[in-house]
Amino acid sequence: MKLSVRLLGPLEVHGPDGPVHFTGARRRAVFALLALRTGRMVSRSALVDGLWGEDAPFTATKTLQGHIAKVRKALAQAGADGVLQTREPGYLLDITQVEVDVEVFDEHMRCGRPEAALRLYRGEPLADCPVEGWAGAEIVRLREALALAEENHVAALCRDGRYAEAIGPLERLVALYPLRESLWELLMQAQHRAGRPGDALRTYRRVRALLVEEFGMEPGDALRRREAAVLAG
Template structure:
C-alpha cells in the first residue's frame, strides 16, 4: 500500500517485508543487492536517529564469525550504502543520509518515513475508534495491515537488532488483526469473519484472543455447540503446545456461552433437525391459509354491505323496510 509522501522528501524506508526504499518521485523501488548490505540498512533504519557502534554493527552482520579486518569491511559496506541512498539536503557530507560519528554510524531519516511508523499510527487510530465507530476502525486497521508485504525485515539476517524488531513488529501485527476482528464483530459482521478466524486459530494455535473472537462469532450466528467446540479445541492445542490450559478470559467466554449470557449479543438457535424445520414450516403455512380464509370472508361481507348502502343512496324501499339487512 502506498501513501502520499511529504514534498520535502519523497523517500520511504520499507521494513514490513523485504527491506527496500521507495522513491515517490520516480516510483522506483530499490534495495541493496547483498545480504550484508540489506542487514546493515535494516539495522540502521530500525535504529534511525541513534548512533550504532561499529562493534554492534559488526555483531549484527557477522555474529560470532567476523572477518579478520571487520572494521574495514564494515566501513566499505557503509560507503557502498551511502552511494545508494540520496542525501537529506544539498549533498554535502553534513547532509549525508548515513552520518559518521566517533562512536559509530547514524541514519538520518530527515522528512522521510518508514512504513512501520505509518503502520503504528494507523493501528493506534483504529484502536482508539473501535468502540465509538467500529466500521471506521476496521477501515483504518485494514489500511494498516495492507502495508505488510511479507514477514518484517525479511532477508535481513538474524542479528539481534533485526530479530528483536521483527518479533516486535509481528506481535504488533497480530494485535492489530485481533482488534480488526473485534471491530468487525462490533459492526455485526459475525458471519463474515468465521472462516477467517478459523484460519487464524490454525495458524496461531497459542493465540487465545483468536479463539475468543471465533467463539463469539459462532455464538452470534446461533451455533452455540460449535462455539463450545472451539473452546475444547483451544484447550487441547494449548496443552499440547505450551502445557497449560486456557486463561481466565477464554474460560469466562466459554461459561458465558454455556449460560447464553445476554451480554454476548444476538443468539439465533438453529432448528434441531431438518424434520423439525419442515414441521415448523408446515404449521406456518396452515396458519397463513386460515388467515387468508378469514380475510376473504371479511372481504365478501364488506362487498355485501357496500351494495346495500348503494341501494340506500338511491332510496330503495326494501332497505328502509328491513334495516337489519345492514
Template sequence: MLGPLQVRGKDGPLRVPPGRQEVILAALLLEANRVVGTNYLVDLIWEDNPPETARTQVQICVSRLRKLLAGADSTVSISTRPPGYVLHVDTGDVDSLLFTGLVAMARRQRDEGETEKAVALLKSAVALWQGDSLTGLVSGPLANKAHQLDEERLSAVELRMQLELELGRHDRLVGELQLLTHENPLRERLRGQLMCALYWSGRQAEALEAFRTGRRILDQELG
C-alpha cells in the first residue's frame, strides 16, 4: 500500500487492472473496514463529468474486483453496504494502517523517555514504504490523499532524525541527511538537522555551506 498500489494474495501480489478498478480498490483500502459511498467513487473516477452510466460502471468494477480477490485466495473481500461498499481486511495487513500505528507508538515511547525504542519503531514504520504513495493512479482527489501519506512519511523521518541527534549519533546521520535534503530541498527541518549533524561532528564549514545552499534554494524557489 505504501508505494504503488499492491494487494498481497496467497501466491504473491495481485495484479489489479489499471484504471477504474485500481482507483476503486485504492479508495476502499484507504478507508479499510469503513463504508465508501458510490457517489464518492464516481467523483474519484470522473470528477466533474460523470456519464449517466457511472454508478453502473462502478458496480461492474466492484464485481470484477470481488472475483479477482476470490480467485487469488485473498483474505480481502468487498461487501455492499448502503450507500456504497466496504473492503474487509485485517488492519494488520494494511501497510498504511500499520505505519500510522507504529508512528503513534513511537511518539508515546518518546514521551515516556524511551528514545531508543521510539527510534526502532520509526525505522520499522518507514521501512514499509516502497516509493511514493499510489504512483500511477489517475485521480486528482486520490493524489491529494497520496500527498498526505507522503507528508506523514517525511514527518516520521524527521522525527527519527531528531531523536537520533539527541542520542548523539551525529556522524552516522550526515550521509543520510545529505541524501534526504537533496531529495527534499525545501524541507527546512531536514536541512536544519543536517546543519546540526555537521556542526556537532566538527564540520562547521560544511554546516555553514549547507545553510548557504538552503538559503539559495529557498530564494530561487520561493523568493
C-alpha cells in the first residue's frame, strides 16, 4: 500500500498502518514541501526557503534537521518507514511508495476530466501548512488550476446543452474570479440559451461596469460578440 498524501486542502497523510500524525505546523509544512516534489530531491536550502522565506533564522538548517527526524518517526509509526530518504544535499520522498493528490489532479486535467479533478479539492491547498518562497508560488499555481478545472467543467455542461444547470455555478465563479472574461462569456451564453436573454444582457452590463470602473478597460472581443448575439436573438 502506498502512502496517500492529500495537499488540496488541509494536509492528510495515510500510511499502511493508519493516519500519519505530525506534531506541529512546521513539521507538516516540511512534509508538504517534500510531497510537492515527490520523487525529486529537495535541497536543504530550498526547504529552508520554503519554511521561512527571507526570515530564516541563523539556526534554520539545524532546526530543519530536527523536523526531518520527527517527520521520519511519524511516518515509521504509520508503517511508512523508508519513504523519506536522504539524497545529498537534501531529501526526497520515494515516488514508488507515495501517491499525491496533486499529481492525480494534474493527470485528470491532462486527460480532460475536470469533474474528476474537482472531486479531489477539499479547500485551500496546504491550508494548515505555513509555507513561504517557492511553495507560495506553487499554491498560486494550484489555485489557477482549480479555476481552470471549474471553468472546463461548466463549459462541458454548456456543450452538453445543460445551460440552466450551469448558471448557478457560473454565478459563483464570476464572483470568485471577476477578471476571467471567459467565465462571464460562458455565463451570458448559458443565460441566453436557457431562455433568459434579459439576464444575459444584464450580465454584460455588470462585467462592463466592473472593467470600466475598476480598470478603465472595455470588455474583450468575445464578450462584445456575445452581447451582439444576444441582441440579435
